[in-house]
Amino acid sequence: MKTFPTSAVWCFGILFISVSLITTGSSEVQVVGSADRVDALAGDDVILPCSLKPNVSAKDMLVQWTGLNLKIRNVHLYRQGRDSNEEQFPSYRGRTSMFHEELKNGNVSLKLNRVTLSDAGSYRCFIPTLTSQMKDTTVQLFVGAVSQPVISIVGTKDWGVVLKCESGGWFPEPEMEWLDSSGTILPADGPPERHRDSEDRYTVRRHVTVDKTDTNRFTCRVQQTEINHLKETEIHVPDDVFPKSQVGLIVGLSILLAVVVLTASAGVYKWRKHTDGLQGELKNVKIERGELNNCMYFIDLSENTFIKNIYCMNLMIQSLFR
Ligand SMILES: *[C@@H]1O[C@H](CO)[C@@H](O)[C@H](O)[C@H]1NC(C)=O
Numbered sequence: 001m002k003t004f005p006t007s008a009v010w011c012f013g014i015l016f017i018s019v020s021l022i023t024t025g026s027s028e029v030q031v032v033g034s035a036d037r038v039d040a041l042a043g044d045d046v047i048l049p050c051s052l053k054p055n056v057s058a059k060d061m062l063v064q065w066t067g068l069n070l071k072i073r074n075v076h077l078y079r080q081g082r083d084s085n086e087e088q089f090p091s092y093r094g095r096t097s098m099f100h101e102e103l104k105n106g107n108v109s110l111k112l113n114r115v116t117l118s119d120a121g122s123y124r125c126f127i128p129t130l131t132s133q134m135k136d137t138t139v140q141l142f143v144g145a146v147s148q149p150v151i152s153i154v155g156t157k158d159w160g161v162v163l164k165c166e167s168g169g170w171f172p173e174p175e176m177e178w179l180d181s182s183g184t185i186l187p188a189d190g191p192p193e194r195h196r197d198s199e200d201r202y203t204v205r206r207h208v209t210v211d212k213t214d215t216n217r218f219t220c221r222v223q224q225t226e227i228n229h230l231k232e233t234e235i236h237v238p239d240d241v242f243p244k245s246q247v248g249l250i251v252g253l254s255i256l257l258a259v260v261v262l263t264a265s266a267g268v269y270k271w272r273k274h275t276d277g278l279q280g281e282l283k284n285v286k287i288e289r290g291e292l293n294n295c296m297y298f299i300d301l302s303e304n305t306f307i308k309n310i311y312c313m314n315l316m317i318q319s320l321f322r
């Protein structure tokens with residue numbers, strides 16, 4: 001009498017395991033999605049994958065696609081053999097579809113046209129009529145945004161030219177670098193300036209001061225490694241935009257200064273020599289000395305107030321050497 005319950009337990013146990021294996025096995029239809037995130041750029045059309053495993057027809061099933069951002073939104077509903085989007089969230093209107101010819105193969109993927117940044121998030125594909133545990137799956141949608149950078153010439157600083165690079169409408173926030181024609185990163189005039197607009201898009205701006213090179217070609221590179229996108233714009237700065245060479249100007253200024261100094265010293269020397277001699281010569285004579293119109297004049301009063309000599313010299317230069 002003791003063995004019966006034991007064998008009964010074994011019998012039920014084996015039966016239970018068999019039934020479980022059958023029901024959780026291939027005969028149970030499951031919803032499968034994708035473990036990989038779906039990446040897109042704003043404006044792209046995307047497919048959010050969802051299908052039945054095994055491969056049975058979903059033609060007569062109810063398929064519900066919902067968005068799980070903050071509030072649950074109705075994205076797309078397929079029921080009784082047709083799309084039924086009366087309760088669809090307004091921002092998805094006219095942008096969703098399912099592949100009707102694929103339903104018979106269990107493909108219940110959703111096509112979403114012209115994605116926007118606000119479409120990013122989790123989507124749930126749900127078939128409530130299935131008997132399995134796996135009635136739904138979630139798919140992640142990531143939306144990025146990129147744009148071409150724009151370069152402008154701002155002006156000159158010292159002996160270089162100041163360039164500005166600007167690129168708006170990015171998501172996520174990108175990196176911005178300036179490069180020379182050989183691809184070497186140039187030291188920019190400070191870190192990039194960043195702004196974020198109401199739609200979460202980033203504008204990045206960065207200045208660089210460049211000196212003349214063999215090519216005068218410079219590149220602004222904007223990249224977002226998370227979405228693996230890169231945009232570049234190149235500029236050629238014409239030679240005549242650069243200020244005249246520093247060396248030439250310094251040499252020129254030096255020569256000019258040297259000429260002025262030499263001329264002035266020679267003049268002063270000559271002037272001093274001349275007036276000293278004159279004063280010695282006219283020892284017994286009254287001399288009046290005055291300044292008029294930048295000229296120094298001497299009047300020999302002994303000879304009927306007749307002007308003996310007028311020595312002219314720029315009094316300004318003269319005062320420099322006094
Ligand atoms: C699904 O089944 C159909 C036939 O009913 C077949 O043509 C198709 O290749 C199958 N698809 C997959 C993904 O197994």
Ligand SMILES: *[C@@H]1O[C@H](CO)[C@@H](O)[C@H](O)[C@H]1NC(C)=O
Binds near residue numbers: 047051
């Ligand atoms: C479903 O059908 C679409 C359109 O033909 C196709 O691009 C997609 O890869 C299919 N998905 C699956 C999971 O078979």
